[in-house]
Amino acid sequence: MDANFAVFRCFGQRERNPVRLVGGRLHRTGVRFRTACPAPRLLVEHVVSRAGGRNGVDASDDDPLDELVRRVPPIEFGNRLGDLTFGHPVWDSGDVPDEVYELDSADNGFADVWHTDMTFMPRPPMGSILRPVVLPRNGGDTNWADAELAYLSLSEPIRRLVDGLTAVHDGSREFGYYLKQRRDGRGNTWDGKEVTELVPVSHPVVRVHPETGRKSLFVNPGFTSHIEGVSEAESRGILDLLYAHITKPEHIVRHRWRLGDLVLWDNRNTLHYANRDYGDNRSVMHRITLRGDAPVGPA
Secondary structure (H helix, E strand, O other): OOOOEEEEOOOOOOOOOOOOOOOOEEEEOOEEEEOOEEEEHHHHHHHHHHHOHHHOOOOOOOOOHHHHHHHOOHHHHHHOOOOEOOOOOOOOOOOOOOOOEEEEHHHOOOOOOOEOOOOOOOOOOOEEEEEEEEOOOOOOOEEEEEHHHHHHOOOHHHHHHHHOOEEEEOOHHHHHHHHHHHOOOOOOEEOOEEOOOOOOEEEEOEEEOOOOOOEEEOOOOOOEEEEOOOOHHHHHHHHHHHHHHHOOHHHEEEEOOOOOOOEEEEOOOEEEEEOOOOOOOOOEEEEEEEOOOOOOOOO
């Protein structure tokens, strides 16, 4: 199966034969990497071309990529892949660098719902990079859903239906109060402008990947509010159908974190969900995101 993403721990090159894998070990040009968490082959190829010898990372046979990740700080690692955004459009970065979004369970952060990062912005991130800082004794896994595979496994009549639909994404439900009350309406800079309000945006329900031309579902329970041009009941029915389909077990991989992991994924064709199954234990994750483009639907 030519699956949408391969699965990695730390940082790696694409697999020799494109199949969906969880666990195991792959080899290409002599470089070893462990598989454990999804990242799209396309984005990983981008990693190889941007982070290879030309930019100072030596992916030689004698230098395992695990060691490379330990040597290269996450922000520098991200800069080798593309332009970084602020960690979040409205959230105060606090004691961490501006490029970092800190997800601390003590703050009851927003992560335990299926979502795609910042789809409520006109140009959501291309990809995200995540690493653990504090891990609970047990639990705290992260799940990723392959929205391209989910689209392909829809029946043909449903694909024809959703190909022509547009959905509204709204970040004010989760972050509007914080922006107004905690930041006095002065958020961070996104696409060269200060974020002063979270205006709902429209994106195609089916997104065409700008590099591969492949289609994927581009809706998520976290930020998609409704589908345009249909009744409220029809919108809810279509979205519920798509959410149930996207999150079927055969579309999902699950990652159990270890300190030292660095996971990257393509934000254009995946959703993710962080399990909050660790009681009073604490979890702290740091995420950085790569600047993206405005989503485009089928012609």
